[in-house]
Amino acid sequence: MTPPHLSRRGVLAGAASLGAALAPTHAQAAQTAEPRPQDRPKKAVVFRNVRPFAARDAVDLTVVDGVISDGPAPKGAKVVYGDGRIALPALVDAHIHPDKTSFGGDWVSRKPASGIAEYCAQDVELFRSQKRPVGERAYGLMAHAVTRGTRAMRAHADVAPAYGLAGLEGVAEARERLSDALDVQIVAFPQHGVVRTPGTAKLLEDAARAGLVDMIGGIDPISFDNALDEQLDLVFDLADRYGVGVDIHLHDRDEKGTKVLRGIIERTRALSLRGKVTVSHVFCLPFLKGAELDAMASDLADMDIALTTVSPNESLVLPIGKLREHGVRVGLGSDGVRDAWSPFGNADMLHRAHILGWVTDVRLDEELTDCYTVGTHGGADVMGLPRVDFTPGSPADFVLLRGECVPQVVVDMPQRDMVVHGGQVVARAGELV
Ligand SMILES: [Zn+2]
Known part of the structure; x- marks a missing residue:
C-alpha cells in the first residue's frame, strides 16, 4: 500500500512538471484520437520459472501494466525466461x-x-x-x-x-x-x-x-x-x-x-x-x-x-x-x-x-x-512507495539473480542478471537495456 504521505504521484511530480513542455495538450490529444485508458491494450509480461524470495518451487509471475497480477496471462503476453532464478524486490x-x-x-x-x-x-x-x-x-x-x-x-x-x-x-x-x-x-x-x-x-x-x-x-x-x-x-x-x-x-x-x-x-x-x-x-x-x-x-x-x-x-x-x-x-x-x-x-x-x-x-x-x-x-x-512483495497489486520492480537463498545472496552479492522496473526488463547482466 502507498502510505498517505508522498504518494508515487508525489514522487514523480517533479518529473511530470519537467516533461510538461513536451506533453501534448488536451486539444492535441483529442485530434490524434488517442484511445481512452480503458481501451488501451494492456502491457503484459510473464516471467517464467522464477523463485520469489528464493522459494524452493519456481512459479510464473504475471505482470500487467507494471503490477503483479493473479489472473491468467493475457493473450499475447511477452514471455521472459527466468530459468529458476531468484526474484527479489528491487x-x-x-x-x-x-x-x-x-x-x-x-x-x-x-x-x-x-x-x-x-x-x-x-x-x-x-x-x-x-x-x-x-x-x-x-x-x-x-x-x-x-x-x-x-x-x-x-x-x-x-x-x-x-x-x-x-x-x-x-x-x-x-x-x-x-x-x-x-x-x-x-x-x-x-x-x-x-x-x-x-x-x-x-x-x-x-x-x-x-x-x-x-x-x-x-x-x-x-x-x-x-x-x-x-x-x-x-x-x-x-x-x-x-x-x-x-x-x-x-x-x-x-x-x-x-x-x-x-x-x-x-x-x-x-x-x-x-x-x-x-x-x-x-x-x-x-x-x-x-x-x-x-x-x-x-x-x-x-x-x-x-x-x-x-x-x-x-x-x-x-x-x-x-x-x-x-x-x-x-x-x-x-x-x-x-x-x-x-x-x-x-x-x-x-x-x-x-x-x-x-x-x-x-x-x-x-x-x-x-x-x-x-x-x-x-x-x-x-x-512512501509501495513495498514489493510479489502479491497481486505489488509493483513489478524486482531483480533476477542466481543463488541459493537470501542470506547467501547478501553475503555473495551475485550479478544482477535482470532488473525489472514496472514489469519491463530495464537492465541485463549489469548493462541498461
Ligand atoms: Zn548525505
Missing part, C-alpha cells in the same frame, strides 16, 4: 548524492580535510574540475544503480551560491532520462549551511517555487550553521508553504544532536507535517541507551519521522531493530559515491545491505535477510 537507495560524484570519470586524488567547511571547499573544486557536466555524471551513477537493482532513490543535490541550482537541474535531467527505470525524489540540500552562507535561503525557495524538488534539506543547525531556530524555522516554513517534505542531515553525536531532533519533532507537530519529515545519519541516536532511546524513538514514531542510515561503522549505524519496534521507518542509503568526501562507494544497494550485515556483525540467516529487507522495504517506507 532495492531503494534512501540517501545518495549524485551531483557530487566523479563516478565513471578519471580518478580523483583527495587532499586531507577536516570539518565540513573543508570538505565543502573540495566539493566545489571537484565540481569545477569535472569535464562532464553534472547531468551526465549524475546520469552515469544513477543508471549504474539501476543495473545493480535499484528501483528508487532519494537524491540530495547541493544548493549553494557556488552552484546555484545547477546540481539540482543536473539530477532532475538524469531523473527525466531514467524515468522508465527509476523513481527519484530530489532534495535541495544546503550543504554549505543555510544561514552561514548568504544567498542559500533564496536558492532553496527558488527551487521549491519552481517545483524542482520533492524535499528541502538542512544540515547540522547547531554545530555547522550555528543557528538552530533560524535554520529549522526557514526549512520547515518552506516545506509548509510549498507542500514538500523535509530531509535534514544531522551528524552531531552528542546532546547537540538530540536538541536538534527535539526541534525537528516540535516543528513537525506544530506545522502538521507528520509523515513528511526525514532525518539522515542521526549519529546521536546510537549513543542513547535504554529509556532515553525508547523515549526518543517513541516521539519520532508519534510524528512518523523517518530516518536513514548509510551504515558507516559499528558505532554510528542506527539501532534499526529498536527503532522499528517503535514503528519508526528506517531506510538504507549509499551517501556520497567517489566524491570529494570519499573515494569509496558504488551505488550498489545489495553491497550496502552486505555492509550493514558486516558492520553490525550479524551471523544468523534471519539477520542477514533483515539487512536485505532494510534495503528494500525500509527504503520504500521512507520514500
Whole structure:
C-alpha cells in the first residue's frame, strides 16, 4: 500500500512538471484520437520459472501494466525466461548524492580535510574540475544503480551560491532520462549551511517555487550553521508553504544532536507535517541507551519521522531493530559515491545491505535477510512507495539473480542478471537495456 504521505504521484511530480513542455495538450490529444485508458491494450509480461524470495518451487509471475497480477496471462503476453532464478524486490537507495560524484570519470586524488567547511571547499573544486557536466555524471551513477537493482532513490543535490541550482537541474535531467527505470525524489540540500552562507535561503525557495524538488534539506543547525531556530524555522516554513517534505542531515553525536531532533519533532507537530519529515545519519541516536532511546524513538514514531542510515561503522549505524519496534521507518542509503568526501562507494544497494550485515556483525540467516529487507522495504517506507512483495497489486520492480537463498545472496552479492522496473526488463547482466 502507498502510505498517505508522498504518494508515487508525489514522487514523480517533479518529473511530470519537467516533461510538461513536451506533453501534448488536451486539444492535441483529442485530434490524434488517442484511445481512452480503458481501451488501451494492456502491457503484459510473464516471467517464467522464477523463485520469489528464493522459494524452493519456481512459479510464473504475471505482470500487467507494471503490477503483479493473479489472473491468467493475457493473450499475447511477452514471455521472459527466468530459468529458476531468484526474484527479489528491487532495492531503494534512501540517501545518495549524485551531483557530487566523479563516478565513471578519471580518478580523483583527495587532499586531507577536516570539518565540513573543508570538505565543502573540495566539493566545489571537484565540481569545477569535472569535464562532464553534472547531468551526465549524475546520469552515469544513477543508471549504474539501476543495473545493480535499484528501483528508487532519494537524491540530495547541493544548493549553494557556488552552484546555484545547477546540481539540482543536473539530477532532475538524469531523473527525466531514467524515468522508465527509476523513481527519484530530489532534495535541495544546503550543504554549505543555510544561514552561514548568504544567498542559500533564496536558492532553496527558488527551487521549491519552481517545483524542482520533492524535499528541502538542512544540515547540522547547531554545530555547522550555528543557528538552530533560524535554520529549522526557514526549512520547515518552506516545506509548509510549498507542500514538500523535509530531509535534514544531522551528524552531531552528542546532546547537540538530540536538541536538534527535539526541534525537528516540535516543528513537525506544530506545522502538521507528520509523515513528511526525514532525518539522515542521526549519529546521536546510537549513543542513547535504554529509556532515553525508547523515549526518543517513541516521539519520532508519534510524528512518523523517518530516518536513514548509510551504515558507516559499528558505532554510528542506527539501532534499526529498536527503532522499528517503535514503528519508526528506517531506510538504507549509499551517501556520497567517489566524491570529494570519499573515494569509496558504488551505488550498489545489495553491497550496502552486505555492509550493514558486516558492520553490525550479524551471523544468523534471519539477520542477514533483515539487512536485505532494510534495503528494500525500509527504503520504500521512507520514500512512501509501495513495498514489493510479489502479491497481486505489488509493483513489478524486482531483480533476477542466481543463488541459493537470501542470506547467501547478501553475503555473495551475485550479478544482477535482470532488473525489472514496472514489469519491463530495464537492465541485463549489469548493462541498461
Ligand atoms: Zn548525505
